Amino acid sequence: MNIIDRVITEFDQGLRTVLAEAQSVRPFPDQGKAENEMSAEEKRHAAALMRINHSGEVCAQALYAGQAITSRNVETETALRHAAQEETEHLAWCEKRIRELGSHKSLLNPFWYAGSFTLGMVAGVLGDKWNLGFLAETEKQVGKHIEDHLQRLPEQDEKSRAVLEQMATDEARHADTAIKYGGAELPLPVKMAMKLTSKVMTGTVYWV
Helix, strand or coil: CCHHHHHHHHHHHHHHHHHCCCCCCCCCCCCCCCCCCCCHHHHHHHHHHHHHHHHHHHHHHHHHHHHHHHCCCHHHHHHHHHHHHHHHHHHHHHHHHHHHCCCCCCCCHHHHHHHHHHHHHHHHHCCHHHHHHHHHHHHHHHHHHHHHHHHHCCCCCHHHHHHHHHHHHHHHHHHHHHHHCCCCCCCHHHHHHHHHHHHHHHHHHCCC
16 A cells, blocks of 8 residues: 555544544543532533533544654554554543533634644654654643643543543553664753643633
């Protein structure tokens, strides 16, 4: 399969994943956790935070797909695809929780996916050390967002908390894997640009 066919196949699969309901192989982290009573405002706030995390996973999965296409190393591609599978599970966990809280996924997810997929392809073209470095930095920033959200969740929302805690564990492992395979430290301006883009995305998705 040539590069154009791979791009079309991956992008089509990605859009199906974004628009269809995601599936999880592992048990849902909130299984067995109580659905404690929350006010309407607390539910709205928790749902908005989970929507941000869901969109973050959409972006991460798109990055991995784009990077895997242009990766020049079989081991790197395998690691990227394994991480993408876990991101799909994160999508399923967040989707379920958003529904339980009576809200919806971001209407802009197809846009986030397209942009992240393109960015992932560019990172892959630059070479595996930068490809993996970009992956590691992405996961580190996602982990920081999750830590912040764990502090901002309503205290009694045990179900959302369980989901985010497992996601945080997975993201840290993905970052460690990327570094293990030779990921390079990204230049500071690139890190700052990533943070700024993330800030725009999270601020928008909280409401849309």
